[in-house]
Amino acid sequence: DARVTQTPRHKVTEMGQEVTMRCQPILGHNTVFWYRQTMMQGLELLAYFRNRAPLDDSGMPKDRFSAEMPDATLATLKIQPSEPRDSAVYFCASGSTLGRGVYEQYFGPGTRLTVT
């Protein structure tokens, strides 16, 4: 059955290292979202794309985070350099616009990032 996939599922890295997280949206979905989940802040929207174009990345720390969609089947979220405060679960979600926006977002299983 169709689902959003994310890799890696877990990542432990040292402060200062580059981290790349990948997401494969559901085939046919034209909108991709990146979220970060922490105990303190809950779920935060970092960025989202429609038809591979970034529409809003205002939730993302610009100095170290970057998000791209090199093609319709791959979205990436990169942190360089990583810091301990970036430790969180990062979710990718995808959806399809139906003339009046996305009505349902399908979430991937998440990447649990630990920065030591």
Place this chain on the structure above:
Amino acid sequence: AQSVTQLDSQVPVFEEAPVELRCNYSSSVSVYLFWYVQYPNQGLQLLLKYLSGSTLVESINGFEAEFNKSQTSFHLRKPSVHISDTAEYFCAVRRGYSTLTFGKGTMLLVSP
């Protein structure tokens, strides 16, 4: 701007008891409301949604939510919970064209 308040961070209940998870929203535009469920170590799954029409919406596993415009609420209810309903539940309101604003979540803990 849209926002969502989930009044309870944790709700403990016994199996087969009824439960209500509260959600209040603020929005200055047409409202689209959602409940998502997150089981341990998993992503969020859509439980039910209100877009228009009947104010009472139901999920396939016995949950229901009622959109109450005058009270700006979208509370989630289930008449009899199971152990397997233990999870975190998130209320969300659509913001703009596609994005969602989530509440902080309510952890439902069902014990025997």
